Amino acid sequence: MVSRNAIRNTILALVSTASLASADVSLLVQEAAGGSGEFTGSGHVALYFSNICAETPVILRGCRDGEQGAVLSAYPTWGVSVPYKWLALPLNVFLYGVEGENNIPLYANGEIRRMLREEYRRKAMRGIIPDMPDGSLPEGRWTEIIGSTINRDVYGLTVSTTPEQDVRFLESFNRIPNTYHFNTMSDNCADFARETINLIFPHATHRDVLNDFGMTTPKALARTFTRYASARPKLLFRVVKYSQIDGPVRRSFNIRNFSEKGLVSKKYFLTMATTNPPLYGVFAVTYFMTGWYRLDHQYHEVPSLAVAELKVDSMLPVRPDFRAPDDISVGKHRAEIEHRIIALREETFGKSDFWNEYRNTFKPMLAEARKRGLFLDSAELKTFYKDLELQSEPALDANGGVILHVNDRGVIRTLGVTWANISESDSDPVLAYKLMLAKVNYILSAPARNRVSVAELAKDLALLQSLNAKVRSLPAPSLDSAGAHVTQPRFRQHDEVVSNSKRAQRLLVTITH
Numbered sequence: 001m002v003s004r005n006a007i008r009n010t011i012l013a014l015v016s017t018a019s020l021a022s023a024d025v026s027l028l029v030q031e032a033a034g035g036s037g038e039f040t041g042s043g044h045v046a047l048y049f050s051n052i053c054a055e056t057p058v059i060l061r062g063c064r065d066g067e068q069g070a071v072l073s074a075y076p077t078w079g080v081s082v083p084y085k086w087l088a089l090p091l092n093v094f095l096y097g098v099e100g101e102n103n104i105p106l107y108a109n110g111e112i113r114r115m116l117r118e119e120y121r122r123k124a125m126r127g128i129i130p131d132m133p134d135g136s137l138p139e140g141r142w143t144e145i146i147g148s149t150i151n152r153d154v155y156g157l158t159v160s161t162t163p164e165q166d167v168r169f170l171e172s173f174n175r176i177p178n179t180y181h182f183n184t185m186s187d188n189c190a191d192f193a194r195e196t197i198n199l200i201f202p203h204a205t206h207r208d209v210l211n212d213f214g215m216t217t218p219k220a221l222a223r224t225f226t227r228y229a230s231a232r233p234k235l236l237f238r239v240v241k242y243s244q245i246d247g248p249v250r251r252s253f254n255i256r257n258f259s260e261k262g263l264v265s266k267k268y269f270l271t272m273a274t275t276n277p278p279l280y281g282v283f284a285v286t287y288f289m290t291g292w293y294r295l296d297h298q299y300h301e302v303p304s305l306a307v308a309e310l311k312v313d314s315m316l317p318v319r320p321d322f323r324a325p326d327d328i329s330v331g332k333h334r335a336e337i338e339h340r341i342i343a344l345r346e347e348t349f350g351k352s353d354f355w356n357e358y359r360n361t362f363k364p365m366l367a368e369a370r371k372r373g374l375f376l377d378s379a380e381l382k383t384f385y386k387d388l389e390l391q392s393e394p395a396l397d398a399n400g401g402v403i404l405h406v407n408d409r410g411v412i413r414t415l416g417v418t419w420a421n422i423s424e425s426d427s428d429p430v431l432a433y434k435l436m437l438a439k440v441n442y443i444l445s446a447p448a449r450n451r452v453s454v455a456e457l458a459k460d461l462a463l464l465q466s467l468n469a470k471v472r473s474l475p476a477p478s479l480d481s482a483g484a485h486v487t488q489p490r491f492r493q494h495d496e497v498v499s500n501s502k503r504a505q506r507l508l509v510t511i512t513h
Contacts, residue, residue: 023051023166026156026240027197027205028071028094029222029295031252033152041256041265044144045193045218046073046094048156051166054088057128058178060170068092071145074192076182079129079140085180086192087128089145093120095154095242097147102420103401107435108150108245109389112402112417117146119396149245152252153450155295156240157222159229165200172199190216197225204228211257211291219255223293233315236308239299243452246439248386251450255295259287296449303348303453310341350454358457359444365468366437372471373488374434380490384438387492388415397421406431409489423466429474433467440464 026048032041050069055061063069071094074086096104097116105112118137121129129142137143148154173196181187194205194216205228208220229237244252262268262283272280302308314337346354366381375381392404392415401418408431415435416427423432440460443452452460 023049023161023163024158025049025161025197025200026158027193027221027225029155029157029218029255030148031152031154031244032255033250033252037152037253040258041254041261042190042258043152043218043252043255044073045190045221046071046145047193047196048072048091048094049166049169051161051163052170054090057087057089057125058084060088060174062166062170072196073145074180074189075141075144076180076189077140078142079138082128082140082142083180084128084178086178087125087142087145089124093147094145095147095149096245097150098400098402098418100400100420103399103418105150105245105402105417106419106422106439107385107388107417108147108247108402109249109385109394111389112247112394113147113150113249115394115396116150116402117143120146149242150247150249151244153244154242155222155299156242157225157229157237157298158240159201159235159237161200169200185215188216190218190221193218194221197221201228208257208291210286211259213258215258217255217257219257219260219291219293219295222255222295222298223291226293226298233312236305236312238302238305238308239295241299241303241453243450243456246385246442248389254449257287257291259283259291263287300345300349304344307341307344310337310344313337314341348453348455349451350457354454355444355451358461361461362440362444365464366441369433369437374430374437376488376490380492381438381441383492384434386496388435390492390494390496403427407493409491409493419463422463423470429467429470433464433471436460436464436467 028046028048030044030046032038032043037043048069048071051063052060052070053063053067054070060070068091070088071091072086072088073094078084078087090099092099092101092104097108097113097120098104108116114137121138121142122131125142129138129140132138194207198204205221205224207214207216208223212220226237229235256264262272263280269280272283302311314334369375370377375384380387388404388406391408392406395403395405397403397416399420401416401421403421404415404417406413406415406428408428413428413431414426415431416422416424417435421427422435440457443457443460451457
């Protein structure tokens, strides 16, 4: 194994070649998901440095031109006999499980998630997470840092840094041994993020002792970092959202403080209400007085660098580029900027009439698809993500993009599920069109907090319309003697096999969430 001193020297040598451009650091707050998220609501947190890259998962250096930076994350146990506290991966691998932008999946399920994680482990992490003798997936939490958005929404609470800050950070960070002695109360994954970001911005984040009972949680870090950065406008604080990839994987949910979780989760507040009602009041007062914070609200407040820059501009008496008459008032100047901020937010999120207009545009396309027999009814449209998982096997194409071999009523067809391959000649256009219909239908009917940006929706709709043109050019579906479309059997051929214990678990989660 390479000595720690050798690793440190390698890093410092590489840092000297770091880009001289401005850089960012982001607190990546991952929403709650899975069993632990259901019971604690805490989620997870990692750090992204746009100007610091991973030479290997345990060696950092300054980025070279064209590189996208690295995400640092800590978990209790990466794998059997893996001693490291943190591992580092490229941003796209952390978010989507792939390295290239064009290979980001449009759809993902549990089997795709497993395949992408194992593919990247074999390519870049084998020296840290070795193969199992029986060929099975190695144990450990290493899987959690590959393709995070398959499981959950991720918010990047972002501020600007300088190359000098990055160099100083690396010099300080690499003096700290990369070994872990996990302790839930005092040395968990959020403690790692807190200690690390405080190396750059001293006292920027801290625990919420009252609402988290002495532990450090992702929500406490998000709230304190937001307050710290918002009070320092020149940091250009903004929030970037990386939406959960569409598919049958259960949607993630809001991160919570422990006191907040006790207030909103039926399994906790009903217990308190029936056994110790005053405790419920204590939790409520404590949270609303000292812990209130909504991550999605922050995202809607400052969703881009442009908005952050305008906020700074509004604090100046007169902008350097301001060329209005001498009698212009500071109030008018600030009102003008506020109007531009509102316009930028509307460009990002749209207004209610915008979303209604898109729904009205989509309805005829969906009706035509139903008429052609692509979906037998609305139920088949809603279950298409799950049906596709049950009727297919994932694979990778020659460029590393995800494809599915789909059993379409007894005929095996290929379906590309990335931006690069969904419209390729060997990707079935009807299945591709059905996938995008299901995707856009979900986007347009999703709750506001689960909506994508206007730009993302426009991109999806453009792809949908392109596929619609392809499907229209195909031979018309078969008609019966009466001139009606011949009804095909349902796309899903076999029901999902779910054990009684699994059904009971799902019911319990639904009731007590």
